[in-house]
Every structure is written in C-alpha cells, then in structure tokens.
Amino acid sequence: MKIEIKQIRDYVWEIQRTPEMLVPGIVYGDTDSIVTLKKELAAKHGGFTPALVQVANVATLPGIVNASLAMADIHPGYGFAIGGVAAFDMDTGVVSVAGVGFDINCGVRILKTQLERKDVEPVKERLADALFRGVPSGVGSEGEIKLKEKEIDKLLVKGAAFVVEQGYGTPDDLEYTEENGAIKGADPACVSPRAKERQFKQTGTLGSGNHYLECQYIEEIYDEEAATVYGLHKGQALIAIHCGSRGLGHQIGTDYLKTLEEASRKYNIPIRDRELVCAPIKSPEGKRYLSAVYAGINCAFANRQVISHLSRKAFAEVFGISPASVRLLYDVGHNTCKAEEHEVGGRTKTLLVHRKGATRAFGPGRIECPTAYRDVGHPLLIGGTMGTASYIMRGTALGMTETFGSTIHGAGRALSRMQAKKQWSGAEVIRELGERGIVIRSHSKAGVAEEAPGAYKDVDRVVDIMHNAGINRKVARLRPMVCVKG
DNA sequence: ATGTTC
Numbered sequence: 379m380k381i382e383i384k385q386i387r388d389y390v391w392e393i394q395r396t397p398e399m400l401v402p403g404i405v406y407g408d409t410d411s412i413v414t415l416k417k418e419l420a421a422k423h424g425g426f427t428p429a430l431v432q433v434a435n436v437a438t439l440p441g442i443v444n445a446s447l448a449m450a451d452i453h454p455g456y457g458f459a460i461g462g463v464a465a466f467d468m469d470t471g472v473v474s475v476a477g478v479g480f481d482i483n484c485g486v487r488i489l490k491t492q493l494e495r496k497d498v499e500p501v502k503e504r505l506a507d508a509l510f511r512g513v514p515s516g517v518g519s520e521g522e523i524k525l526k527e528k529e530i531d532k533l534l535v536k537g538a539a540f541v542v543e544q545g546y547g548t549p550d551d552l553e554y555t556e557e558n559g560a561i562k563g564a565d566p567a568c569v570s571p572r573a574k575e576r577q578f579k580q581t582g583t584l585g586s587g588n589h590y591l592e593c594q595y596i597e598e599i600y601d602e603e604a605a606t607v608y609g610l611h612k613g614q615a616l617i618a619i620h621c622g623s624r625g626l627g628h629q630i631g632t633d634y635l636k637t638l639e640e641a642s643r644k645y646n647i648p649i650r651d652r653e654l655v656c657a658p659i660k661s662p663e664g665k666r667y668l669s670a671v672y673a674g675i676n677c678a679f680a681n682r683q684v685i686s687h688l689s690r691k692a693f694a695e696v697f698g699i700s701p702a703s704v705r706l707l708y709d710v711g712h713n714t715c716k717a718e719e720h721e722v723g724g725r726t727k728t729l730l731v732h733r734k735g736a737t738r739a740f741g742p743g744r745i746e747c748p749t750a751y752r753d754v755g756h757p758l759l760i761g762g763t764m765g766t767a768s769y770i771m772r773g774t775a776l777g778m779t780e781t782f783g784s785t786i787h788g789a790g791r792a793l794s795r796m797q798a799k800k801q802w803s804g805a806e807v808i809r810e811l812g813e814r815g816i817v818i819r820s821h822s823k824a825g826v827a828e829e830a831p832g833a834y835k836d837v838d839r840v841v842d843i844m845h846n847a848g849i850n851r852k853v854a855r856l857r858p859m860v861c862v863k864g
Numbered sequence: 865a866t867g868t869t870c
Contacts, residue, residue, distance in 0.1 A: 456865095481865040518867050576867075587865055628866045713865085 441471025451790025482674030483624030576625030641821025
C-alpha cells in the first residue's frame with residue numbers, strides 16, 4: 379500500500395486514504411518526527427513493518443470509525459503500532475488482539491506523598507533498597523500472595539477491590555482508579571487455566587522490560603488550576619508504578635491469537651497482515667476475547683493495587699510516615715480495548731476503542747472521571763525513561779472527539795531493544811544516571827541497557843506535540859530520583 | 865510485554 383502523508387494543521391498529519399483503507403490515518407507529530415517515520419518507511423527493514431504502514435493497515439479493518447489514529451509516541455508494534463488508537467462500530471466492527479497488546483491493561487499509577495524532594499534526596503540509596511526489597515521485580519518474579527484458581531476467578535471479576543478487601547490499600551484507592559479498579563463484564567470462564575496458573579504467585583509483582591517503580595518529584599507545574607484539583611505542588615515527592623497483567627495477560631493474548639486467526643477465516647475478514655487477525659465484536663469468539671480482556675484489565679488493577687501497598691510500607695519504613703498519608707492520585711491503563719460512549723457526527727454512539735500503548739484521556743465532564751476531578755478531567759499519567767521526565771496532563775474537548783479521549787503512553791522507543799543493547803551496557807547506564815543523582819536498582823543489567831534513556835524519543839517533544847495539537851494540556855513535569863527497574 | 869525461540 380502506498381503511503382501518502384500530508385499536514386492538515388499544526389502538529390497533525392493525514393495518511394491519505396487508498397482504495398483498501400476505509401478511513402484515513404491521523405498522525406500527531408512535528409516536522410522532525412514525521413521525517414523520521416517517513417525514513418523508516420523508506421529504509422530496508424528486517425522483519426518489521428514500519429509504523430505508518432501499520433496505521434494504514436488498521437484503517438482497512440471492518441467497522442473502523444473516523445480514522446486510524448497514531449499518537450506522537452508511535453513506533454512499530456505487533457500488528458498495530460504502539461501508540462495506535464482505533465475505535466470500531468459495535469455492530470459492524472471487529473476486536474483484535476494486536477489492538478490491545480499482550481500486556482493487557484499495562485498502565486501507570488501515581489501516589490502522592492506528603493514528602494518533599496529535599497526529604498528524599500539524602501536517603502535515596504536507602505529508599506531504593508527498601509523498594510527493591512519490598513516489591514518483587516524481574517522476569518518470573520513471585521510475590522507473597524499465593525492464589526488458587528477459584529481465588530483468581532474472584533480477582534479477575536473484582537479487580538483491585540479483591541486485594542483491598544485483604545488489606546492491600548483502602549477503598550479510597552478504588553475511587554481514584556480507572557473503572558474503580560474493576561471493569562464490568564470480565565468473565566473468568568473465558569480465561570484459560572494456563573493463563574490463571576501463571577497468575578498464581580504473580581499478584582503484586584512488577585515484571586520486567588519497561589516496567590518500573592519510581593520515586594519522582596514535581597519539577598514544574600504548568601496548570602495551577604488542574605494541579606490544585608489534583609492536589610499537586612512543585613517539589614512534592616510522588617510514587618509512580620508502571621506495570622500490567624504479567625503472565626496472565628500475555629497468555630490471554632497468546633490463546634486468543636489462535637482463536638481470532640480461525641475467526642478471521644470463518645467470518646471472511648480480509649486480513650492484510652497476519653498479525654491483524656480479528657473477530658466481529660458481536661461474534662461468539664469476539665465476545666469471549668473481550669470478556670477475557672476485561673478479566674486481564676482487572677488483574678492489572680489488582681497488581682498495581684498490591685504494589686501500591688508494598689510501596690507505602692517501604693516509604694513508612696524509611697521515613698516513619700503513616701502509609702495512609704500516601705494518597706492515590708490516579709491509575710490509568712494504556713493497553714486496552716473497551717466499549718465506551720463517544721460522539722460521532724453529532725450523535726452519541728457506543729464504540730469499541732482499542733488503545734495500544736495509548737493512555738485513556740477523558741476530559742472535563744466525563745462521568746467516568748472521579749467526582750473530585752470531573753470538572754478538569756482525570757489526570758493522564760505519561761511515563762518517561764529512567765533518566766528523563768514523566769508528565770501529568772489533562773484531557774480536552776477536542777481530544778474527546780478527535781482521539782476518542784486518548785493520548786500517548788510515554789516517550790516511545792526510538793531504537794529497538796537489540797539496537798539499545800549493542801549501544802550501551804547496563805553498568806554504564808546505571809553509572810551515568812548515578813552521576814545525575816538518579817539511583818537505579820534492577821535484577822537485570824541487560825534489561826537496563828535495553829531501557830537506556832537514549833533508546834527513547836525525547837519525551838518533552840512528544841508531550842509538546844499532543845499539547846500543541848490541542849489534544850491534551852500539560853499539568854506537571856516530574857523527575858525521577860529512585861527507580862526500581864524490572 | 866513474556867516461566868523472553870511451546
């Protein structure tokens with residue numbers, strides 16, 4: 379498929395429709411980022427499909443509404459680009475494994491402490507040790523919660539509430555979690571025994587790759603009004619948690635890739651890329667996958683809830699503070715597909731919105747936002763790298779209509795994991811970050827090399843693109859002090 | 865992302 383891309387307004391570009399595409403592609407970017415994406419298109423690529431081609435491929439899927447969207451952090455992923463968003467008509471549309479990602483409901487949670495940067499700086503090493511000891515991390519890590527299949531079933535339905543009932547956190551935490559920590563419609567019967575087995579000992583573990591547990595401070599406030607509503611101020615120390623549904627989510631993805639491959643043939647869905655297999659939303663296969671995704675979503679909420687509890691304990695140990703003084707700001711996912719109401723052509727419609735490495739970004743007025751945040755919209759939690767800023771943003775009315783209330787999930791990779799490992803060593807990355815006052819703990823030196831800040835795009839520019847395009851507004855910039863890397 | 869090439 380020939381990709382023609384042209385600018386339609388500042389920071390917004392359109393991939394022109396071809397006969398195969400049902401809708402155009404919309405890409406958020408600046409001149410430089412679009413040049414980079416075009417270069418990827420022209421390069422001889424070994425084994426992967428360029429991100430812009432993936433955006434165009436998604437535009438060929440039945441029932442897609444308005445456009446195939448690419449946030450400013452877009453880079454090649456499995457089938458869908460990471461940073462990709464696509465909404466489908468509930469009657470004519472499809473559901474796709476690649477549109478969710480394998481780490482179902484991977485997301486970010488931020489907790490607010492009553493500590494300041496100056497309280498944390500002198501004890502960073504001790505805090506790093508306490509967090510590293512207190513929160514299991516790394517490939518195959520196991521936690522203190524051991525669950526049997528029947529209990530897993532409850533966790534998949536009740537999400538974060540299941541672990542709150544067991545003393546991991548407070549009901550207040552649920553108020554400040556997307557979906558109150560439990561999306562309705564999860565069906566454990568749609569999750570394979572193998573997927574459940576993988577969760578037996580993984581509740582409350584961080585995992586590996588780009589997952590992290592950080593202590594950050596607020597370096598700058600851009601929007602005083604929203605910051606006040608969110609209870610944030612300059613210098614404040616925060617806890618940031620980035621993880622997902624671990625082995626369970628991955629197994630659901632693996633299982634349903636096969637199911638949907640068969641469904642694509644059964645329902646005669648034209649598939650341009652084998653990775654884009656899908657099923658009609660209303661088909662038995664589609665419904666079962668969606669019920670399994672919802673279970674995976676709840677699993678991830680529960681994981682982040684337990685990690686919050688363990689982090690509070692570590693902070694209480696180091697600072698002598700009360701765990702209850704650490705309040706949840708918000709918890710929001712960036713690997714999901716969910717049925718949501720959106721305005722299309724002046725009418726409210728229910729759509730199945732796939733967000734693959736794209737954060738839900740609901741603006742002012744949406745009923746889904748916690749009451750305390752409803753007038754400004756919920757906080758958008760954007761994770762940077764170990765060495766660069768993270769951001770808190772807010773949604774806008776334009777974002778609600780143009781991206782179905784979605785935005786970037788982070789900086790986005792610029793180099794593959796392989797390329798990063800060739801360029802840096804883990805020890806070198808840890809030393810350089812240490813010189814800049816950032817304390818790292820990790821079980822994997824190779825993992826640290828793969829996650830080197832230089833392997834990512836410039837998060838400040840990526841955030842500015844979404845801000846300048848009017849899709850979000852910047853609220854605060856955060857800097858890491860301590861980072862536990864999976 | 866992933867008991868990382870079941």
